[in-house]
Amino acid sequence: MNLWRGIKGTILPFWVTLSNMLRKPVTVQYPEERRVLPERTRAQIVLTRSPDGEERCVACYLCSAACPVDCISMQAAEDQNGRRYAAWFRINFGRCIYCGLCAEACPTLAIQMTPHYEFCERQPLALVYEKEDLLIEDGGKDGDYNFYHHAGIGVVNPRGSNPDETAPEDVRSNLP
Amino acid sequence: MENYVAYLLILIKLVLILTMILTMAAYLVLAERKILGRMQLRHGPNRVGPFGVLQPLADLIKLICKEDFVPPHSNHLLFLLAPALSVITVLLIFAAIPFAPPLTVLGHEIPMVVCDLNVGVLFFIGLSSLSVYGVTFGGWASNSKYAMLGGIRATAQLISYELPMGLALVPLVLVSGSFSLTDIVNAQRVLPFAVTQPLAFGIFFICILAETKRTPFDLPEAENELVAGYHTEYSGLRFGMFFVGEYINMALLGSVTTVFFLGGWHGPFLPPIVWFLGKVLCLCFIFIWIRGTLPRFRYDQLMRFGWQVLIPLALLNLLITGGVLLWLRG
Numbered sequence: 001m002n003l004w005r006g007i008k009g010t011i012l013p014f015w016v017t018l019s020n021m022l023r024k025p026v027t028v029q030y031p032e033e034r035r036v037l038p039e040r041t042r043a044q045i046v047l048t049r050s051p052d053g054e055e056r057c058v059a060c061y062l063c064s065a066a067c068p069v070d071c072i073s074m075q076a077a078e079d080q081n082g083r084r085y086a087a088w089f090r091i092n093f094g095r096c097i098y099c100g101l102c103a104e105a106c107p108t109l110a111i112q113m114t115p116h117y118e119f120c121e122r123q124p125l126a127l128v129y130e131k132e133d134l135l136i137e138d139g140g141k142d143g144d145y146n147f148y149h150h151a152g153i154g155v156v157n158p159r160g161s162n163p164d165e166t167a168p169e170d171v172r173s174n175l176p
Numbered sequence: 177m178e179n180y181v182a183y184l185l186i187l188i189k190l191v192l193i194l195t196m197i198l199t200m201a202a203y204l205v206l207a208e209r210k211i212l213g214r215m216q217l218r219h220g221p222n223r224v225g226p227f228g229v230l231q232p233l234a235d236l237i238k239l240i241c242k243e244d245f246v247p248p249h250s251n252h253l254l255f256l257l258a259p260a261l262s263v264i265t266v267l268l269i270f271a272a273i274p275f276a277p278p279l280t281v282l283g284h285e286i287p288m289v290v291c292d293l294n295v296g297v298l299f300f301i302g303l304s305s306l307s308v309y310g311v312t313f314g315g316w317a318s319n320s321k322y323a324m325l326g327g328i329r330a331t332a333q334l335i336s337y338e339l340p341m342g343l344a345l346v347p348l349v350l351v352s353g354s355f356s357l358t359d360i361v362n363a364q365r366v367l368p369f370a371v372t373q374p375l376a377f378g379i380f381f382i383c384i385l386a387e388t389k390r391t392p393f394d395l396p397e398a399e400n401e402l403v404a405g406y407h408t409e410y411s412g413l414r415f416g417m418f419f420v421g422e423y424i425n426m427a428l429l430g431s432v433t434t435v436f437f438l439g440g441w442h443g444p445f446l447p448p449i450v451w452f453l454g455k456v457l458c459l460c461f462i463f464i465w466i467r468g469t470l471p472r473f474r475y476d477q478l479m480r481f482g483w484q485v486l487i488p489l490a491l492l493n494l495l496i497t498g499g500v501l502l503w504l505r506g
Contacts, residue, residue, distance in 0.1 A: 010470075013469045014465065014469050017215045017465060017469045018215075018465070020214075020216070020217060021211065021214045021215045023217060024217075025213070025218050026217045027217075029219070029222075
């Protein structure tokens with residue numbers, strides 16, 4: 001019985017390999033053939049704008065902190081009316097692993113993932129994208145979202161006058 | 177005058193056979209990669225030229241351009257000698273292999289073999305034993321533990337499997353009554369020895385699988401255990417020589433099996449050389465097929481199989497053949 005099993009186990013694989021040889025290869029030959037990508041493919045990162053055309057990024061450093069390979073760096077700055085922005089913003093796509101943690105960490109939906117993945121370069125330094133390379137003229141996935149209409153402090157409107165914002169509380173008057 | 181013509185003929189045959197074999201070895205590499213790829217539902221190399229037919233050329237250019245590295249503390253002479261040995265011994269055997277029946281041109285009979293040795297079988301066995309040195313020296317001279325282990329394994333394996341291989345050939349010599357390969361082929365005019373000597377054929381086939389150092393018996397270069405075995409430290413064209421030597425060996429052992437067991441050039445309808453080449457290519461496909469199918473033996477299994485199964489079987493076969501021949505010829 002053992003011998004029979006041995007013989008069967010030696011002969012049958014030959015049939016398997018031969019029949020596989022006659023099947024069509026499953027390889028997708030990339031430059032000529034392209035796979036249909038899943039809808040939520042994560043690839044190149046962009047910085048989006050709010051509906052009024054302003055940069056959404058408030059330079060909070062959360063993306064840079066969340067990044068497991070430390071490929072995001074920036075310098076925060078503030079303009080005259082107190083709105084924060086990134087003086088410079090840099091993503092090194094040579095290191096980026098497209099994990100999407102930065103986009104998840106972003107409180108203002110500024111940093112977002114796009115499905116565009118074909119942007120390889122021969123020079124590694126050409127993969128370091130600056131803020132002007134990253135910024136797009138669009139709101140991305142949630143185009144109508146405007147962070148400052150919900151939480152802006154005296155930036156878009158005076159304090160307390162945003163549509164879903166209540167007027168500031170006078171902490172001295174509501175003591176028990 | 178007559179002498180010059182003879183020398184010229186030998187030279188032409190040498191050049192023809194050499195180019196034929198080297199081309200065949202190069203395209204065996206491609207064929208193996210393609211066929212293995214298809215067996216694993218891949219395409220295999222298909223970028224260089226139509227269907228990848230120029231891949232061997234690209235590989236050659238790559239190998240030539242690589243750095244030729246000799247590890248420090250290695251034994252220089254042996255390190256440089258080893259790849260040459262493993263190619264030369266294999267190439268030399270082709271000199272004794274008859275490809276087709278003698279051709280008659282202008283009343284002269286031209287044998288389709290470089291030199292029809294009357295001890296062709298011994299020549300083959302002797303040279304294939306010598307080829308062990310290439311592997312042993314390569315493994316030992318590299319001064320590397322992987323190469324060393326690969327060399328030890330290769331030596332043990334090749335020596336163990338040479339015995340049953342030689343023993344499997346003795347019955348053929350008994351039946352055909354000659355050590356000459358041409359006579360052995362002519363003795364198979366009616367029935368190839370694969371039919372009349374199936375046991376010897378089986379033993380011989382398993383042994384040449386071990387001789388080519390290919391899967392089920394690829395312990396000497398087991399990639400996942402020994403990096404690349406005895407040629408771990410080789411690079412550039414020297415590695416290429418080991419590599420090509422392996423594929424020439426595959427073509428050689430295909431031809432040798434054809435000569436010994438499959439009736440050489442004998443076959444109906446088609447011209448003899450086509451039969452010979454067809455049989456060799458079929459055997460090469462079977463080698464590749466086996467590589468795509470079977471996993472590797474364990475070292476103790478390999479040794480036990482060689483010494484405790486193949487050698488007794490070969491001896492038994494020899495005994496039976498001798499007895500039957502004695503009984504038949506009175």
